[in-house]
Each structure stands twice: as C-alpha cells, then as structure tokens.
Amino acid sequence: MESAFGIIAEPNRRAILSLLASSERTVRELEHQLRMTQPSVSKHLRVLRRAGFVEARVDAQRRVYRIKPEPLMEVDAWLEPFRRYWSAHVDALERHLDRMQQARPGKRAKR
Amino acid sequence: MESAFGIIAEPNRRAILSLLASSERTVRELEHQLRMTQPSVSKHLRVLRRAGFVEARVDAQRRVYRIKPEPLMEVDAWLEPFRRYWSAHVDALERHLDRMQQARPGKRAKR
DNA sequence: CACGTATATACCTACTGGGGTATATACAGC
C-alpha cells in the first residue's frame, strides 16, 4: 500500500516517526531505543523514505534520519471533515461532566 | 491489526468514513455511491463498527450508519507532536499533493 | 590493507486481510 495511511498503519513505523518527531536519529539509535533488529529498522526506514515521511543525511558511515512532514500533513488534511464531530463530542463530554459535578458536589471530575 | 491506524489504512474504509462524515447513510447507499459489492461494504462496516468508528441505528430492515469520532480523535492526537513541522511546510504540502495526484493515473509498476 | 562498525539488501516464510460468491437472517407488504 502506497498511501500515507497504509504506511503509518505499522506500529513500528509510527514508533520510529514519534522518535524522530523530537529529534533526528541514526539507525543505531532507533534500533536500540525501539529494541528492534537492525534490518527491520532499515526496512521500515526505507518504506518511510520512499513515501516521503523521512529523509536521511549522511554522516560518515551513519545515516541520520529526520522527519519530512508532508505525508503527515496529508493525513491531517484528511481528518478535516471530521473535526466538526470533535466539538460536538467535547461539548457532550462537558455537559456530562457538568451534570456529574452538580450531582456530586465536591467530587472532582477526571480527565 | 486493531489500531485505529490499521483500520483507516484501507481506502474503501476511508471512503465510507468520508461519506458518513457529511451525513448518515444506509448500507445500500454506501454500496451504490462507492460502487462496491454489498458484502464488501458490510464487512468494512463491521470492522469500523467494532473499532468504534461508526455505529448503526436500526430502521426496519435497514441499518443507518453514522460516525463515532473517538478513534479519529485518537489519530488526530497522535499527529500533535508533528504539528510543529507544519508551519514551515505549508506550501510544500500543495506540491506534495500535486505530485500524488500526478502519480495516480494508470497502474504504476512495482519495485 | 585488515578489521570493526554502520547500514542496506536479498531471500524465505508465515500470516493477515480484502475480494468474490453463495447463503443465512430479518423485516415489510400483500
């Protein structure tokens, strides 16, 4: 599957992306931090690279990978039509929490 | 694969969700508007239902499906750490989507 | 140049998951 959605369906790939979100890293660093085998990391990185999620900078024998945001922006854009449900949901949750609070004054609502 | 990301990896499921985003629909309506076979629609709807993306209201023999936003909110939340990359690349997304669109027509050879 | 390190790739295997056809179930109207 070549869509951005197919790419991030894989948990290990999401984990890689999440790590790279905070800072760029080498293959080795990813391998250790995610406790995956090196070929597995490389394979996932290749998929991510080809799909435009990451790019690599060469540093001697190392490849330092970093995020390229475009495909994730595409996912973000796809979510747009659904965002109108967010507010409704949040409102419903707030009303719910208000009722809870009124019914049991003194008890702290969670979340 | 049971994560929300795995669920929306499937293009037909995304199409179903996108249709439901504007309004609730019956299985038949989805079947026609997406030109899919009925069992296929039902199967995808079952996956979506079990993962909490949709719910069905019974109307005689019909089931009217509608969006439940929670799993998509989860996806939205996952994107949060990456949003700091957005601003720098706003117009890069346009170029990216143009390229995607160009790559569409015809089946491309694989690697 | 030999050796260790860092990364990529090839190859095989096993599993999953989607498509299709046929069938079951549920309901409505006559």
Place this chain on the structure above:
DNA sequence: GCTGTATATACCCCAGTAGGTATATACGTG
C-alpha cells in the same frame, strides 16, 4: 404464509507484507 428487499456472515482464494537470518556495501582507523 409467500415474496422481495436489506443486511450480515461463511467460506475460499490470493497478494501483500512484516519478521528473521545471512550477506553485501560503505566508511573510518590503526
């Protein structure tokens, strides 16, 4: 009841893909 409609499910088949092991490639250092 019988018939048509609406939806779900069972079953089979096949392609894609992730994991693992072994190997290739590239680079740096002594």
